[in-house]
Amino acid sequence: MTGPKLEQRIEPEEELALPNVLTTRLDLALNWFRKSSVWYLLFATACCGIELMQTGGPRTDLDRFGAVFRSSPRQSDLLIVAGTITYKMADRVRLIYNQMPQPKYVIAMGSCANCGGLFTPSYSVVNGVDKIIPVDFYLPGCPPRPEALNEALIKVQEKIQGEPWFKKIKVAR
Amino acid sequence: MDAAQIHARLVERFAEAVLGFEQELIDPAIAVAAGRIREIAQYLRDDAALQMDFLRCLTGVDRRETLEVVYHLLSTVHLHTIVLKVQVAPDGARVDSVWDLWRTAEWYEREAFDLLGIGFTGHPDLRRIMMPDDWEGHPLRKDYVFSGEYHGITAERSDGLDAFGAPATDKKAAQARGAAAAAAPPSAEEPSATAATVSAEVAETTSPVEPPVAAEKTPRIDEPGESPSTGKASRLSPPTAFQPAMHTAKADPVEGYIQLNMGPHHPASHGVLNFLLFTDGEILSRVIPDVGYLHRGMEKLAESMPYASTMPYTDRIDYLASMFGNWGWALAAEKLLGIEVPPRAEFCRVIAGELNRIASHLIGTGSTSLDLGAFTPFVHWLRERETVNDIMEMICGARLTYNYMRIGGVARDISQQVVDKTRRWLDHFLGIIDEFDRLISFNEIFVKRLANVAVISPQDALSWGLVGPNLRASGVAWDLRRAEPYSVYPELQFDLVLGKGWRGQVGDAYDRFYCRIEEMRQSVGILRQAFDRMPEGEIRAELPRKIKPAANEVYSRVESARGEMGFYVVSDGTDKPYRARYRTGSFTSMSIIEHLSPGLMVADLVALIGSLDVIAPEVDR
Numbered sequence: 117m118t119g120p121k122l123e124q125r126i127e128p129e130e131e132l133a134l135p136n137v138l139t140t141r142l143d144l145a146l147n148w149f150r151k152s153s154v155w156y157l158l159f160a161t162a163c164c165g166i167e168l169m170q171t172g173g174p175r176t177d178l179d180r181f182g183a184v185f186r187s188s189p190r191q192s193d194l195l196i197v198a199g200t201i202t203y204k205m206a207d208r209v210r211l212i213y214n215q216m217p218q219p220k221y222v223i224a225m226g227s228c229a230n231c232g233g234l235f236t237p238s239y240s241v242v243n244g245v246d247k248i249i250p251v252d253f254y255l256p257g258c259p260p261r262p263e264a265l266n267e268a269l270i271k272v273q274e275k276i277q278g279e280p281w282f283k284k285i286k287v288a289r
Numbered sequence: 290m291d292a293a294q295i296h297a298r299l300v301e302r303f304a305e306a307v308l309g310f311e312q313e314l315i316d317p318a319i320a321v322a323a324g325r326i327r328e329i330a331q332y333l334r335d336d337a338a339l340q341m342d343f344l345r346c347l348t349g350v351d352r353r354e355t356l357e358v359v360y361h362l363l364s365t366v367h368l369h370t371i372v373l374k375v376q377v378a379p380d381g382a383r384v385d386s387v388w389d390l391w392r393t394a395e396w397y398e399r400e401a402f403d404l405l406g407i408g409f410t411g412h413p414d415l416r417r418i419m420m421p422d423d424w425e426g427h428p429l430r431k432d433y434v435f436s437g438e439y440h441g442i443t444a445e446r447s448d449g450l451d452a453f454g455a456p457a458t459d460k461k462a463a464q465a466r467g468a469a470a471a472a473a474p475p476s477a478e479e480p481s482a483t484a485a486t487v488s489a490e491v492a493e494t495t496s497p498v499e500p501p502v503a504a505e506k507t508p509r510i511d512e513p514g515e516s517p518s519t520g521k522a523s524r525l526s527p528p529t530a531f532q533p534a535m536h537t538a539k540a541d542p543v544e545g546y547i548q549l550n551m552g553p554h555h556p557a558s559h560g561v562l563n564f565l566l567f568t569d570g571e572i573l574s575r576v577i578p579d580v581g582y583l584h585r586g587m588e589k590l591a592e593s594m595p596y597a598s599t600m601p602y603t604d605r606i607d608y609l610a611s612m613f614g615n616w617g618w619a620l621a622a623e624k625l626l627g628i629e630v631p632p633r634a635e636f637c638r639v640i641a642g643e644l645n646r647i648a649s650h651l652i653g654t655g656s657t658s659l660d661l662g663a664f665t666p667f668v669h670w671l672r673e674r675e676t677v678n679d680i681m682e683m684i685c686g687a688r689l690t691y692n693y694m695r696i697g698g699v700a701r702d703i704s705q706q707v708v709d710k711t712r713r714w715l716d717h718f719l720g721i722i723d724e725f726d727r728l729i730s731f732n733e734i735f736v737k738r739l740a741n742v743a744v745i746s747p748q749d750a751l752s753w754g755l756v757g758p759n760l761r762a763s764g765v766a767w768d769l770r771r772a773e774p775y776s777v778y779p780e781l782q783f784d785l786v787l788g789k790g791w792r793g794q795v796g797d798a799y800d801r802f803y804c805r806i807e808e809m810r811q812s813v814g815i816l817r818q819a820f821d822r823m824p825e826g827e828i829r830a831e832l833p834r835k836i837k838p839a840a841n842e843v844y845s846r847v848e849s850a851r852g853e854m855g856f857y858v859v860s861d862g863t864d865k866p867y868r869a870r871y872r873t874g875s876f877t878s879m880s881i882i883e884h885l886s887p888g889l890m891v892a893d894l895v896a897l898i899g900s901l902d903v904i905a906p907e908v909d910r
């Protein structure tokens with residue numbers, strides 16, 4: 117038994133308080149909460165979506181980072197555009213993005229979402245999702261490996277951690 | 290009966306309506322008069338000795354002076370095939386519809402209308418299928434040039450280079466400067482304008498429904514002038530009001546029914562598929578599938594590059610079963626060139642293909658359970674699939690888009706290490722399938738969701754052109770590995786898995802689901818045999834440096850995880866295909882949903898889509 121005994125935990129108030137208090141800036145604390153629960157939208161348009169699925173699966177396991185998938189844009193913080201966007205789809209992507217609450221982040225996953233990729237010469241493919249919505253991170257690959265997507269998520273977390281959160285809220289209003 | 294005999298019969302019966310016979314083609318074709326196609330098609334379908342009960346593929350080819358409609362017919366009873374061809378004039382092109390002879394033709398004809406501007410007289414619902422309703426021109430026409438802009442989204446690259454990364458030509462540079470950002474390049478103006486008038490005219494005269502008009506109905510990007518990557522305002526712009534962009538009389542509101550839109554972003558819709566639902570409470574009165582949200586124009590791209598360069602694109606036709614895209618394309622080129630593939634390469638192909646079939650069925654069955662609310666089985670399958678991905682990586686270096694096969698063979702040999710690892714995994718995997726069965730397949734709630742839901746009769750399955758496990762679940766013993774054997778499949782033992790009505794009727798959603806589970810067991814058996822029999826030797830045939838097949842036409846087909854995957858390739862003697870056409874299983878499975886849906890519950894629709902295992906890129910290509 118290494119843990120403290122029950123009687124030992126009930127201590128005089130001043131002694132109890134000291135080891136359990138942590139001082140920090142409010143921004144840091146809030147960002148820490150936010151980055152530990154980046155919920156992403158299940159938005160798989162093409163091949164990259166399969167790798168997105170595998171990334172959510174047991175081996176790479178995005179859940180470790182508090183990132184779980186949501187089916188509704190209204191509950192998501194992160195839009196991972198996994199796959200090709202066509203002109204026919206473009207309006208809907210914009211709509212989905214607009215439905216997400218602020219603050220929101222976008223990863224363009226795969227060459228198609230970055231710039232059109234393999235399908236740049238095609239008549240029906242949008243050459244990069246940044247022509248429709250703003251993008252925070254570009255993830256190259258065709259498709260990117262789950263490890264790469266994992267890295268991109270960590271990048272998003274880093275970005276969140278560094279943000280002056282209150283300022284951002286003001287901008288949004 | 291071979292093609293010559295079929296031709297003789299047609300000549301005997303229709304005399305002057307039979308215009309020609311191209312016997313020298315790999316798949317011989319009979320040219321018939323445009324006005325008589327319906328009559329001839331009906332005869333071919335109904336004559337007892339011919340019984341062409343299956344329309345494999347219907348498409349068009351732009352021959353510049355004329356448009357050609359091509360019908361690939363098959364008799365599953367007599368095992369013979371024939372190709373019919375009809376020539377029509379490009380302006381105001383029109384031919385009789387055969388949609389009621391083979392119901393699958395309804396969607397094929399819509400596709401031919403959309404991409405080539407061919408009109409079909411008597412078609413019930415002739416409107417665009419792949420492209421948006423307000424799209425201009427028909428992309429698969431040879432003279433089609435994309436205007437470079439749609440709803441304010443331009444196709445330019447920010448670095449000013451052209452699509453292939455080369456310095457832009459003067460014309461494009463001028464466009465980049467904004468001189469003519471919205472307007473089509475002058476050379477394109479005339480053809481696209483003609484095509485647009487033609488299509489409007491065709492729609493007016495042939496279709497009983499309203500022609501697709503009212504471009505303003507489509508939701509537009511709200512601020513076309515502003516690039517969202519630069520402007521902050523667009524980030525905050527109000528959401529656009531949503532309206533379904535389906536201009537058809539069918540989609541008009543019906544008194545007493547709720548109109549509901551499902552997709553194109555929907556967690557249970559297997560990619561970007563859209564459905565317009567008419568429901569009376571929980572009961573569906575009609576479901577109209579709307580596809581084309583992932584139409585990437587692969588057929589047009591194939592026309593612009595050498596045969597070998599198309600290989601990576603075929604990975605992406607069906608990314609869950611990329612090997613079969615590779616395989617079909619390689620087979621098409623090999624048939625055109627007349628090359629033999631070395632035996633070891635054939636075994637490599639079979640091994641890679643069957644592994645891929647397992648990987649694909651893992652997602653097919655797993656996502657069915659996920660859609661019906663069971664998450665755990667899906668995660669089990671994802672774990673198993675990671676091992677398949679590892680093996681695939683050892684074989685070809687990629688996890689998903691394999692690009693493994695080459696014209697004349699395969700890219701890399703399969704090493705002993707791979708064989709050992711796969712063998713170990715297969716032993717483990719057979720046990721896991723049993724576990725999966727106990728966990729979900731025989732779970733009472735799950736069974737009740739699928740059994741007796743959306744039953745497809747064998748006649749319907751053939752008429753709608755279903756293939757693969759969906760067709761076999763209806764009790765039709767049709768598998769290309771058996772019926773039209775290719776590669777080394779004749780040497781390998783395996784059983785055809787047919788729907789038996791395991792928990793309900795033959796051809797219900799449960800049969801379709803369980804057929805896939807059983808097929809995985811069969812694939813394990815095939816893999817073990819292939820490992821035992823694999824000979825030593827070369828993995829690639831000798832090829833000319835430049836692949837330039839003689840002018841010919843071929844329809845190569847392989848049994849993919851989603852059934853027959855066909856590649857109709859027209860070669861004109863140059864190093865690029867004149868026309869490439871991909872026939873896929875999901876396209877036809879998608880088209881049957883409208884027929885099956887009346888009377889189903891809304892939740893059954895999810896079960897139906899899951900059990901058909903449709904996948905968006907295969908529908909749209």
Ligand code: SF4
Pocket residue numbers: 162163164165198199200225226227228229233234257258259260605690
């Ligand atoms: S980047 Fe490659 S893998 Fe991803 S969607 Fe595009 S083609 Fe598919």
